[in-house]
Amino acid sequence: MAKLYFRYGTMGSAKTLNLLAVLHNYEQQGKKALLLKPLLDTRFGHDVVQSRAGLSHKADLLLQGEDKIQLQAFLPLQCILVDEAQFLHPSVIQQLRDIATYDNIPVICYGLRTDFRGRLFPGSQSLFELADSFEEVKTTCAYCNKKATMNLRFIEGKATLSGETVLLGADENYQPACYPCYRQKLFAAEKTSAV
């Protein structure tokens, strides 16, 4: 039985860079790895996995909702790499679990642990329930030197807890933060908007 891995981190923790490095290593060794991602993430074009550091690679498979993973066309495979796994439907995570178990293909998922409200994404929750191995991809808080564990959302420069979980095309950005800085930024934004 192969393993299902969940490598989670905040925004800006170089998860995708890490994924692309693993993919590069497989390719260098002449091994085939399948690159999979949810269709939802359209930041850099539908089928491209791109890290903020500039590296990119075309995705082999895009999944939406409760899609069934059709592996036949891609076999044999040495590994499956998943980007933005937090956005996958729990039924897709269950399929990945079964692929690792019964098809004996290791599945390495990269994704966010929680959203900007500090709540688990459905895909991440399923991974915490089903994965064999967990690894935190670490980065530093944008405001101090502690480890970042939270994602702060800014809209028009102000930290906020409001809005949809996924805002496509909105004028927003995110910063990784430790919990005390996360609370402090939200508190400060609340105070200025109350005046």
Ligand SMILES: [Zn+2]
């Ligand atoms: Zn901090």
